[in-house]
Amino acid sequence: PHKIKHGDWVAQKGLTRTVIDYRGVIINVFGVHLHASYNYDKCEYSSHRLSQSIDITNLISMAEGSSDATLVCGDFNHTADYIGARIFRLRCGLSDAWETTHCDTPECEEGMTSDRPTNPYCSNSINPHGQRIDFILYRDSSSSVQFEPSSAEVLRNDNAPWSDHEAVLVQFNLRYNNTKCSSEIYKSQSEISKIESEISKSASEISKTESEISKPESEVSKTQSEIVKYRPAEISNSEKFEEIDNYLESRKSLLQIENISD
Numbered sequence: 627p628h629k630i631k632h633g634d635w636v637a638q639k640g641l642t643r644t645v646i647d648y649r650g651v652i653i654n655v656f657g658v659h660l661h662a663s664y665n666y667d668k669c670e671y672s673s674h675r676l677s678q679s680i681d682i683t684n685l686i687s688m689a690e691g692s693s694d695a696t697l698v699c700g701d702f703n704h705t706a707d708y709i710g711a712r713i714f715r716l717r718c719g720l721s722d723a724w725e726t727t728h729c730d731t732p733e734c735e736e737g738m739t740s741d742r743p744t745n746p747y748c749s750n751s752i753n754p755h756g757q758r759i760d761f762i763l764y765r766d767s768s769s770s771v772q773f774e775p776s777s778a779e780v781l782r783n784d785n786a787p788w789s790d791h792e793a794v795l796v797q798f799n800l801r802y803n804n805t806k807c808s809s810e811i812y813k814s815q816s817e818i819s820k821i822e823s824e825i826s827k828s829a830s831e832i833s834k835t836e837s838e839i840s841k842p843e844s845e846v847s848k849t850q851s852e853i854v855k856y857r858p859a860e861i862s863n864s865e866k867f868e869e870i871d872n873y874l875e876s877r878k879s880l881l882q883i884e885n886i887s888d
Contacts, residue, residue: 643657735756
């Protein structure tokens with residue numbers, strides 16, 4: 627790299643996605659970390675963050691239909707008035723949780739998350755109170771729920787900070803509407819598939835049973851054929867036995883006649 631101190635080329639920045647099923651409500655949670663500025667006065671990486679913002683919003687839009695609500699959180703490395711921030715709002719319909727809960731003073735000192743003068747990891751900032759470049763964006767992705775923030779705050783630990791960025795904590799209210807949530811729809815589709823599978827299995831069993839029924843009929847026909855085949859031989863033997871009986875009867879009569887003559 628031509629600028630060894632600009633470590634974004636080695637850092638694993640980009641986008642992560644986590645799917646949360648909260649009591650049947652599917653929430654897509656995206657973790658974002660865009661390219662750093664390194665110099666707020668003259669940033670040479672604005673185009674990098676802009677292209678990242680476009681790519682990420684494309685991916686968020688693609689996953690929109692699979693959830694009831696969407697959260698996009700992380701280090702955007704740009705302020706709320708940057709064009710990349712507006713892309714997230716316009717293309718994905720996302721709202722800033724901090725602005726929603728602090729609509730009167732969105733850029734107040736309490737909302738600064740980076741380059742705060744009390745943070746020893748930070749360098750001097752163009753804003754004496756710091757910069758607000760870490761966001762929690764949200765939206766309802768379906769008509770099944772109402773998803774909105776109730777409070778937001780920046781968690782600071784000036785004595786022993788965890789990072790050069792401060793943490794942002796937002797609490798959300800989740801309200802159910804009468805329509806089914808995504809998980810219930812998927813469950814219904816799964817049940818339908820299961821029923822269809824059972825119907826197919828039953829049809830297979832019926833076909834098998836019909837095949838078994840036709841098999842005994844074939845066996846009966848075969849047995850009848852065997853009876854016809856062997857009947858002539860049985861009749862022939864019966865006639866022979868009758869001839870033998872007649873012969874013995876005749877011999878018996880002759881012996882009786884000879885006895886009378888004597």
